[in-house]
Amino acid sequence: MASSRIQPRLLVADKDGNIYDHPDLLMVCRRGHEFAQPRPDELMPLPEESDLFLLPGRQAVGLSEETGEIEVLEELAVAAFAAPAHTLTAHAAYISSPDAPTLPLFAYGAVGYANGRFYICAKRVDQDERQVFSSISKKRIKQNAHALMKAYPENRLMQHLMSNCALTYCCPAARNLALGRYEAPLPTSRSCNARCVGCISQQEDGSRICSTPQNRLSFTPTPEEIAEVMLHHGKAETEKPVFSFGQGCEGEPLTEADIIAQAVHLFRSKGGTGTVNVNTNASLPQAVIKLVEAGISSIRVSLNSAREEVYNRYYRPRGYTFADVRSSIAEAHKRGVFVSLNLLYFPGISDCELELQALDELIGTEKVDFVQLRNLNIDPEMYLELLAGIEFGPSAGFINFRRRLRKSNPWLQFGYFNPYLPQNPA
Secondary structure, eight states, rough: OOOOTOOOOEEEEEETEEEEEEEEEOOOEEEETTOOOOOOOGGEEEETTTTTEEEEEEEEEEEETTTOOOEEEEEEEEEEEOTEEEEEESOOEEEEOTTTOOOSSSSBBEEETTEEEEEEEEEEEEOTTTTTHHHHSSHHHHHHHHHHHHHTTHHHHHHHHIIITTTTTHHHHHHHHHHHHSEOOOOOOOOBBOOOOOOOSOOOTOOSSSSSOOOOSSSSOOOOHHHHHHHHHHHOSSOOEEEEEOOSSSSGGGHHHHHHHHHHHHHHTOOOEEEEEEEEEOOOOOHHHHHHHTOOOEEEEEESSSSSHHHHHHOOSSSHHHHHHHHHHHHHTTTTOOEEEEEEEEETTTBHHHHHHHHHHHHHTTTEEEEEEEOOSOHHHHHHHHHTTTTOOBBHHHHHHHHHHHHTTTTTTEESOOOSSSSSSO
């Protein structure tokens, strides 16, 4: 654990890409528009399976111990991408040049160096090791993936999940399917009724984001193909099976509610048990009702904000409103479905007073069960530009953010992954 005495030194990168800690400057972090030193309670050793990034066109910023002044260097800034189950408490601090390229769709945590190790501004929010693969050989994953492709040669969904997701993109969910553990991904939809600025599978022509981490699904699986994948995973993962529609390589699953409902009904009719979850933008309340009736267990509603203007600027909805999102949450909860929020957390914005008030009201009114604290993967400056002109109020910080929500809503749970629910619809 980090202590108040730890003051990490600034990390920088030279023109050849070599990373080193600066001998005279301390680490500085960024929360929204504010540059500051890390708070003692928000630092932790950099988790295993995290990554370091060089930030092109961005000058490193550090704090001089001698003068107490912020200094801007010629060297490149360095950031860290935290391993799954960790939420950033602050972004890397830097000054961008006028021609700095837009950063790819990752989350850029503040990182420094002290006592022989890296430290990041982040907190572990889930103890589940669902996406830890350090003890599993790549050879085993590859062998299992090829075995499943051979076992299900006519199932396009299984072929896609193994060849494209597990082997090409190293998708953690697809690799877990290959290993027969935890949560199975079930991408279904090729289209979406939102135009998220940070969509990780598809961008519009002319977007500043030049590439996406994944490619969109190129076909629509049949209910039979989906149910076959589910039944396979249910036999492999017998303790806590989770099945999730709504993945990074697809659009909005509610636009294919008929197919998903048929697949879930088929799965349940053949004795399939476990947690069937839908990761969704919750745009279509009637579609949510249809899926509940078919036998889903939970929905995870993605949002960057509980304030409509902030939400709209990022999601850019087509044919639905934020009122529809709230209605879907209410309909699901009324029918006994477990409701999570997939909160795309952005330090210095999500924890601001007006954001906190709106989120607290949504959770309290709709009796939301769970908040998954995911990082918003986007160029930080791009997101701040997107929200220009909107009032946010003072920042409470990540620790106080969670404390306040829990105090108002004592039933509320926090995490990172879709939880397994012991009692599921039959």
